[in-house]
Amino acid sequence: MVRVLLDELIETDYGQFELCWGDYGFDGDFDRNFAGQVNGLVGAASGLGLYVNLARRSGGSPVRIVLTPEPSPADVTSWEDIVEVSIAIPSGAEVVWSVWYEEDGGGIDLPSGTYRVRVNACGRDAGQQGEFADGAVDRYLLELWPAPVQPDAIIQSTSADADYWHRKVGSRRVTR
Template sequence: MERVLLDDVVETDYGQFDLVWGGGFGFDGDADRFFAGQVNGLVGAAHGDGVYMHFGRRSGGSPVRIVLADVAPGVPEESWEDVVEVSIDVRSEDVGWTSWGGESGGDLDGVAAGSYRLRVSARGRDIARDREFADGLFDAYLLELWPAPAEPDAILRIGSEDARYWHREWGSRRPT
């Protein structure tokens, strides 16, 4: 069974989108803390009070869909160019999302405390980066969350140059 927790165009700045729990604030600029021990550079899950994601677009709106499922999803659709999975330990039932500096955000009702796997799928990162301040929607994100024991993060697919850049810059914090 799946439950949609968010399906909307989210306005971000600096491309920042965070999942937070227990009153957490979100990304503070310390990539080493958020990406410690990870190979991917798109979804920082090493900090215990939340998960940091950066979108291809610097400022503007991006469609975001967050789904809570009972079981792991199947193979990602081909339309998703970049796909990463991380494990998270949600320590509170007070779970939400926020953009840079708390400019926008909301609750994610129904996520209980516990161990989860999070798959983040993206498309349009390159065009969104190139049109970072233009009007229109260029990149889109699907976040799938399901109960699972912890395991190392994984890069399932790389299709954009933007993702390659971030995997090099902020990923590779542990040997592959």
């Protein structure tokens, strides 16, 4: 059974959206958040939170987060960019979502455990070009399911914006 954890138009600044458990907040340290990863859209390397790099600098982007018992096939026809990462929520941790400098946020009912997170994105190029557009131009679906930790993966990358961020990580690859 699919459980919706969040389904909102997220107003953000600097394109920052994050899930946090512990002493986390994206501090601009790109290397710490993407260390050893191949994708540049979703940083999970810190172990304290999940940083999602939205395409828009400011404004609203629809973000939906769902928890499923198992993965479904990646929908490469409906989404332009798809990446997967793993996260481990420690026992007793409270999970919250937030945006740049915690301007907005709220709780997420996600129990402790290890999860695979698939982040699906559409409209990244429009979001980057219309970073201050009046209406939503990019959208995101985060699918989580229980799974052992495994390396991140780029499932599909068709936008120029995603390619830029993936290349940025590749050129700065840092390992722990």
